[in-house]
C-alpha cells in the first residue's frame with residue numbers, strides 16, 4: 001500500500017486524532033487539479049487534494065498557496081501575549097485566546113548504562129515492535145524482560161563506546177528549543193514539548209505538562225521524517241490511547257503531522273549537508289553517495305503495509321533530484337542497517353552493500369543517515385566505527401559521513417513552517433456538534449491512518465531470535481503455538497530464576 005492509495009481513502013471522520021495529510025501542506029495544489037477540486041463535491045476536499053497532488057502527472061510541487069484559501073483564524077500577528085521557555089517552568093505561548101503547543105515525538109534513549117536494560121524492556125514491550133498473537137499477549141512483558149536482559153550486555157557495550165549513554169534527549173531538547181525560537185520569529189509563539197516513546201521524558205510526562213499548561217491547540221510532530229508503524233505509528237497509537245481516556249485531551253484541539261520527508265526545506269537541508277561533506281573528498285564527483293536507513297523487518301512492509309520503504313525511496317529520489325539541480329550528479333545507493341535478530345529485514349543490508357561496493361571497485365563512499373534527524377548510537381557507533389572499518393577492509397579507501405540534521409537552521413525553520421501550515425487543521429476528538437466537525441479539515445485519525453497501512457493488525461514475525469523457533473506463518477496452528485508457549489514459559493522461568501536446563505546445557509544464548 002503506498003502513500004497515494006492511503007490518501008484516496010475518503011472516510012467518514014472517526015472520533016480520533018486529526019491528521020492532515022503531509023502532502024497537502026507540503027506540496028500545495030497544482031494547476032492541473034485545481035479545476036477538479038473546484039467541481040469536487042467531496043465533503044472533505046483536502047483528502048482528495050492530497051491524493052491528486054501526490055500523483056500529479058506534471059510533478060508539480062510546493063507553492064505557498066495551499067492555505068491562502070484557508071486563513072489561520074487564530075494567528076493574528078501582533079496578538080502575542082506570551083512566549084514560551086523551557087518545558088517545566090515557562091508560561092505557555094498565547095495567541096488571542098489560544099495557547100499553542102507542539103509535541104515532538106521521539107524514541108528516547110538510555111542516558112546511563114544502568115538505563116539500558118529498562119530502556120530495552122520498554123522497547124520490546126511495545127506491541128508495535130513485537131506483536132504477539134492475541135492469545136499470547138499476556139506474555140509480552142515476560143518476553144520483553146527476557147529479551148532485554150539477554151540483549152543488554154551487547155547494547156551496553158555500544159552505549160559505553162559513545163560516552164555511556166544516548167545523546168538523544170540532549171539533542172531533542174535542543175531541537176525543541178530551536179523550534180520554539182523559530183516559531184516565535186515567525187510570529188507564532190508556542191510551547192514545545194518532548195515526548196519519548198521508550199525513555200524520559202516519556203510521552204505521558206509531556207502530556208501531563210501540556211495539561212498543566214492548559215494548552216488549547218496542539219500540533220503533534222513525530223521527529224521521524226518517514227512514517228513507520230514501528231516508530232511514528234507506535235507513538236501515535238500510544239498518544240491516541242492516552243487521549244481517548246482523558247476528558248481534557250479528548251476536547252483539546254489538535255492535529256498530527258504523520259510524516260514530512262518530502263518537505264522542500266528538509267530536502268534542501270539534507271542536500272546542503274551532503275554537498276558540504278562532498279567537498280572533503282579530492283575527486284568529489286567520484287564519490288558514491290550511500291544512504292543508510294534504519295531497517296524494519298520485511299513483514300512490516302510486505303504484510304502490514306508499512307509505507308516506510310516507499311517513503312524512504314521517494315525521499316532519496318527527492319534529495320538526489322535536488323542535488324542534480326545543483327549539478328551534483330554522483331552515483332548513489334540506499335541500504336538498510338541495524339537489524340536485530342535473524343528474521344528478514346528490508347534489503348539490501350548496509351553491511352552486505354558496503355562489501356559489494358568494495359568488490360565493484362568503489363573507492364570513496366559518503367554515508368548519509370537518512371531515517372533519523374539526530375546523532376544516536378547507530379550513527380556514532382554502527383556507522384562511524386563498524387561500517388567505516390568494514391568499508392576500509394572491503395577496499396574502500398576514503399570514507400565520509402554526513403552528520404545528522406540536529407539543529408541545522410534550514411531544517412528547524414522548515415519544521416516551524418510545517419507546524420504553522422498545520423494549524424488550520426486542528427480539531428478536537430470529541431466534537432459533538434456536526435457542523436463544527438465538518439469545519440475541521442481534513443478529518444482523519446490515527447486509527448484511520450494505521451488501519452490503512454496495517455489494516456488487520458495481524459501478528460508480525462517478530463524481529464527477535466525466539467520466534468525463529470516456531471512462530472512463522474506455517475506454524476500458526478494450535479500445536480505450534482502450544483509448543484511455543486511451553487518454550488516461552490521455560491525461557492521466562494530461566495530468566496527470572498537464573499536456573500534451568502537451558503543454562504545447564506549451554507543452550508541459552510549469551511547475547512542477542
Ligand SMILES: C=CC1=C(C)c2cc3[nH]c(cc4nc(cc5[nH]c(cc1n2)c(C)c5CCC(=O)O)C(CCC(=O)O)=C4C)c(C)c3C=C
Nearest residue numbers: 109110129155166168228230294296340371372376377463
Ligand atoms: C526510523 C528509525 C527507526 C526504526 C524504523 C526503528 C525500528 C526498530 N528498532 C528496533 C530495535 C532497536 N532500536 C534501537 C535503537 C534505536 N532505534 C532507532 C530508530 C529506529 N528504530 C534509534 C534512533 C535508536 C537509537 C536510540 C539511541 O539510544 O540513541 C535499539 C537499542 C539499541 C541496540 O540495542 O541496538 C533496539 C534494540 C526494532 C526491533 C525495530 C523495528 C521493528
Ligand SMILES: [Fe+2]
Nearest residue numbers: 107294295338
Ligand atoms: Fe530501532
